[in-house]
Amino acid sequence: MSETLEITRPQPAVVALQLNRPRQLNAINEVMRDELVRTLAEIAADTSVDAVILTGAGRGFCSGLDVRAFGPGIPPASAPAVDRMRFQESMAALPQAIRALPQPVIAAVNGPCVGAGLALCLAADIRICSATATFGNAAILLGLSGAEMGMSYHLPRIVGTSVAADWMLTGRTVSAEEADRRGLVSEVVSPDGLTERAHEIAATIAGLSTLGVQLTKRALQANTDAPALEAAMELENRNQVLSHATDDAADRRQKWS
Structure with missing residues (x-):
């Protein structure tokens, strides 16, 4: 309580x-x-x-x-x-x-x-x-x-x-x-x-992908202080690679296909 x-x-x-x-x-x-x-x-x-x-x-x-x-x-x-x-x-x-x-x-x-x-x-x-x-x-x-x-x-x-x-x-x-x-x-x-x-x-x-949402939150926080566009995109690229390989992402892609 x-x-x-x-x-x-x-x-x-x-x-x-x-x-x-x-x-x-x-x-x-x-x-x-x-x-x-x-x-x-x-x-x-x-x-x-x-x-x-x-x-x-x-x-x-x-x-x-x-x-x-x-x-x-x-x-x-x-x-x-x-x-x-x-x-x-x-x-x-x-x-x-x-x-x-x-x-x-x-x-x-x-x-x-x-x-x-x-x-x-x-x-x-x-x-x-x-x-x-x-x-x-x-x-x-x-x-x-x-x-x-x-x-x-x-x-x-x-x-x-x-x-x-x-x-x-x-x-x-x-x-x-x-x-x-x-x-x-x-x-x-x-x-x-x-x-x-x-x-x-x-x-x-x-209702969205838990991993996708949490990676997005962290990227927004980190890239607010990114020293350059290139540094921000490096983080974004890695996040996409990580989230792409999940079962959740596969299921959601299937619904859109």
Whole structure:
């Protein structure tokens, strides 16, 4: 049983992972952080899962770190730097764990997506949102660096350097319309249709070749930083050779012939 997460299997090969602290707009406390780390590791090792949906309960996706009631594990500003670094690394491990999942992750952003919540969203492979969703970096508003939890890596690659700088340096709230226009999300849907649309995308992915999907995810990640087209194509060529020889690929070719 999980205290802060709701984990369901809405359809075969799909896991829906819902942050479940709705009264706090799903702010991350110590328990949620630890449960997320454990749950993501379990999903990564589960070969029966081909797609993951990440969303929030209630009217928010995730409002970031629960600064009011995180728990005893958060060090004060007076703590030694090494202790504060370990804490920051434990938070940064969350988007790293999402990105490291072999299965594609669909972030279904149903409301405010702020700070650490934005970092989780950015680590997903596909991002869709409700028309009522909003996004914000927020750390800069607390006197901290706006670059945290992978945001200075992911955000410029998704929306471009100038737009990322605007959002991270001002901490302003970004609407669903602007998020869509800037390419942060691939789709904006009605609040009532968000869950259904996320399930449709997950079902489509889960119905494809597991190896083909996972090789595609890894190639997208690796080739975002490829030094040249030739290096990217080398990886692509090897992936095609690997996937071509599988029974799954043979069966699918037979259906098309």
